[in-house]
Amino acid sequence: MTLPHLSMRATVGVASLVLAVAGTRVAAATPGFPGDPHRWLLRFVRRLVADLRTGETTAGWIVFGVVAVTVSVCHFVGIRAELYHTIAWWDLLTHSLGGIGVAGLAYLTHRGREVPVGSVWWVVPSVFAIGSGFEVYEFLFKSFWYDLTLRTYAVDTVVDLAVNTSGATLVAATVSVVESAGVGDSDESVTDDERQIDPRDPDESVDT
Template sequence: MATPPHLSPKLVVGVGSVALALVAAWATMATSGYPTNHALRSWPAVLVRRLRRELPRGDHLTAAWAAIAIWSVLVSGLHFGGVYYDVYTVLPWWDLLTHAMGGLGVAALLGVTFRGPTLRSPFWVVPAVLAIGAGFEVYEFVFKTFWHHWTLGFYVVDTIIDLVVNTSGAGLFAVAATLYRRRSAVDERGSVGARSD
C-alpha cells in the first residue's frame, strides 16, 4: 500500500509552511509600522469599517478601494482562468505572474486598510504577506491534490518560489508607498513654503 502524500516526505512542505507562517507573523508584529493599535483578529472588522466609511466619499480613497477591487478581480480571473484552461502547465511563468500580482494586491489591501502606520513605515506589509502566503501554502498542502504527483524536490522549489514571488509583490508595494510618502512630504513642504511667501 502506498504512503498517502500528506504522510510522505512531502510533509516537510506542510510543516515548514506552518513554521514559516508563524515566524513571519511574529516578524510582522516586530516590524516598525505594524498597526499595534489593532489586534490581528480585529483586522476584518477594521477593513469593513473603512469600506463603509470611505467607499461613499467619492474621493481618492474611493478610487484606491476601487483599484484594489479591480486588481482582485483581475488576479482571481487570471488564477481561476489559468486553472480552468490549464494555462499553468502550458505557460510556467503564469504561476509567477499570479503570485506576484497576488502579493502586491494583498499588500495594497493591508496598506490601505492601515494607512497611518503604513505611510509611516510601509515595510511591515512584506513579512505580513509572507505569513499570509505561507498560510496559503498550508491550505494547498491540506486541501489541494495537484502536488501529489510532484517530487519532494520540485514541491519544495515550487513552494519557495511562490513565497519569494508573493513577497516580491509586497516589496514592490512597500517601495511604492515609500516613494509616495516622500513625494507627499516634498509637496507639503513646497505648499507650506509657497503660503509663507
C-alpha cells in the first residue's frame, strides 16, 4: 500500500511549498515590505504594547484582534465538532477571516507615517505566502486529505489560498482608501511615544 505522502497527491504539498517561496519573494519585492520576517512576532508585541500605552489605533487592534480570536475559535470548534465535514462553507469562513486577521495585524504592526501611501499592498503576497506555508503544514501533519482524490485535494488547496488572499486584499484596499483620504492630514498628531518607534523597524525603540 502506497503511503499518502508518496502518492500523486504529494504534488499538492510540493506545489504549496513552491508557492510559499514564490509568495515570499514577491512580498519582499513589493514596496513597503518591512523585511526580516523572523522578527515580525517581536515587532508585533512591541508595537501592540506601545500603541496600548499611547491609545494609538486602539480601535484597529480591537477589530483585528477580535477577528483573530474568532477565526481561532471557529477553527478549533470546527475540528472538535467536525463542522468542516458537515458545513460546506465552514472552511471558507475560517480561511477568509484568517486572511483578514493576519493582514490587519501585519499592517498595524508595521505601519509608519513615513511609508508612502499605497505601500500596504505588501500584505497581500505576504498572506498568500503564509497561507501556502500553512498548506504545507497540513500536508505534512494532517490526515484529512488522505481519502481525497488528487483533483479534490488540489481544488481545496486552491480555494483556500484564493479565499485567504481575498481577505488580505480586502484589508489592503480598505487601508489604501483610508490612507489616501488622509494624505493631507497634518503630521502634528504623531505622539512622542510613536516617534520612539522607527516605522521601518518597529522593534527598535529609543526609550522603553
